[in-house]
Amino acid sequence: MATPRPRVKAPSKASKGEVVTIKTLISHKMESGQRKDKEGNIIPRKIINGFACTLNGNPVFSCDILPAISANPYIEFHAKVEESGEFEFTWTEDGGATYSTKSAITVS
């Protein structure tokens, strides 16, 4: 997978105070920095090193990711929702590039 492709599965509707399950997956090679190419040179590390989820700018969940995590990391977590808004998901890659996607939720 050349360009990392984020996918998110979050509910679009919830009742106030409900605990919802959010599933995320991003395609990424997660090059560990331990492998060597055919000439014996180390292939530089390039992994997704962090993930964060916010709702209307307020943090919901975040984590650091280390080289032992396999390719195409899948992260599932729960969030208690009190207000309507937009989840924003951001993956940070070694080198500073970020990949993000959004998902709206209506709380009634």
Next chain:
Amino acid sequence: MHTIMKKVTGGLGILALGAGAMLAAGAAQADERKGLTTPDGHPLSKVISGYEFRIPETQALQDDDFQNPGMLWVDTGAELWDTAAGEANKSCADCHGDAADSMNEAGAHYPKWNEKAGKAVNLEQQINTCRTENQKAEAWKWESEPLLSMTSFVRHQSRGTPVAVQTDGPMTPVFEKGKELYYTRNGQLDMACANCHEDNNGNRIRSDMLSQGQSNGFPTYRLKWQKVGSLHRRFKGCMKQVRATPYKVGSDEFVALELYLAWRGVGLPVETPAVRN
């Protein structure tokens, strides 16, 4: 030196005993797994998908389309399906329309006889034929991302369709060739496909569980590979493991073996993209 020799021969004795016990256990374990009854003349008593040999965690990955990382390739394939390519500037969709309708069976019936080429071709080769002849585009390289994605996408449309391949008529010699390859011992370890996948499925080879080596889940997301891979890549891996010189991906030998394997798994639903370890 003498003591070392003694140790070695002692070790061999234990190995031989172990092999005997393994065979008995294999038959018993096969009965515990869900499978299909086989037609007369089939070498297996029951056809069992590789899915049944995997641990529940791996099965769960495959069962949930969101978690299944193989779906990433299917999604990429879906985009490619609608993307115009080549001098003809046509996309797959321009001729074939909605893949959900036009490709809902195709994946279960390859390899097929191709009259024009005068030989059996598998799905990857058929996709590339379409590219070079109809789209006037360059063929995709074997195991490249676009070819893996398109193959996964097309075969995914047939998910759930029972595998059924033509083995008579012009396919007869291909089938016989595949069968011969399946039972031919190969490499420094002098092992045939059948030694593991027919005689010992359900037994452990070191820490790994041997399956029947069925092909209904390919292209498969293999945890070891950390990506989706083709059946021919898996063939190469198997041949390297018995220390043989592998045939080339896309070779007539591997296509013949692919046909024979599809016949061995007759009736199994297509699972693409399966998740295996």
